[in-house]
Amino acid sequence: MAIREIRKFPDPVLRRKTDRITSINGTIERLIDDMVETMHAAPGVGLAANQVGVSLQVAVIDLSTREEKEKRHPLLVIINPEILSRQGSVVEEEGCLSIPEYAEKVKRAARVKVRAQDRTGNVFELEAEGLLAKALQHEIDHLNGLLFIDRLSPLKKSIFKRRLKKMALEKT
Numbered sequence: 769m770a771i772r773e774i775r776k777f778p779d780p781v782l783r784r785k786t787d788r789i790t791s792i793n794g795t796i797e798r799l800i801d802d803m804v805e806t807m808h809a810a811p812g813v814g815l816a817a818n819q820v821g822v823s824l825q826v827a828v829i830d831l832s833t834r835e836e837k838e839k840r841h842p843l844l845v846i847i848n849p850e851i852l853s854r855q856g857s858v859v860e861e862e863g864c865l866s867i868p869e870y871a872e873k874v875k876r877a878a879r880v881k882v883r884a885q886d887r888t889g890n891v892f893e894l895e896a897e898g899l900l901a902k903a904l905q906h907e908i909d910h911l912n913g914l915l916f917i918d919r920l921s922p923l924k925k926s927i928f929k930r931r932l933k934k935m936a937l938e939k940t
């Protein structure tokens with residue numbers, strides 16, 4: 769296993785919709801192992817493949833350090849995931865390993881039903897709420913080339929843009 773470099777906004781790979789995985793071979797197995805290690809080292813609670821520069825539909829989620837009840841999902845690998853249904857809405861703070869030192873409130877569905885394949889290729893369905901629902905939506909957005917900043921209100925988006933300009937100025 770190896771820790772891979774986490775791509776940061778505005779890396780274009782984060783904006784590209786990822787491709788479906790058609791066969792789970794040794795390369796994919798290694799990618800998943802590396803993603804888990806990279807996520808744990810960051811540390812983070814979720815990581816999508818395009819965040820390590822690989823434009824394929826796989827993400828990993830581990831909420832066991834954050835929430836007691838999430839210990840039943842110590843490590844979730846989702847391959848070719850899709851959201852089947854969404855219910856309700858919640859506004860909660862989010863951050864992203866690809867957008868360091870920035871967090872903002874984002875509106876998401878409160879509950880989601882997701883269908884995906886696990887790392888052996890088996891199709892499974894999962895109903896989630898709370899932190900897990902948030903993480904699933906965040907990671908599936910990544911795989912579709914979306915970032916949480918895309919879901920901010922227009923006002924918060926403009927504040928984020930100003931912050932980016934300020935950061936660019938500080939670097940020069």
Ligand SMILES: [Zn+2]
Pocket residue numbers: 863864865866906910
């Ligand atoms: Zn993220």
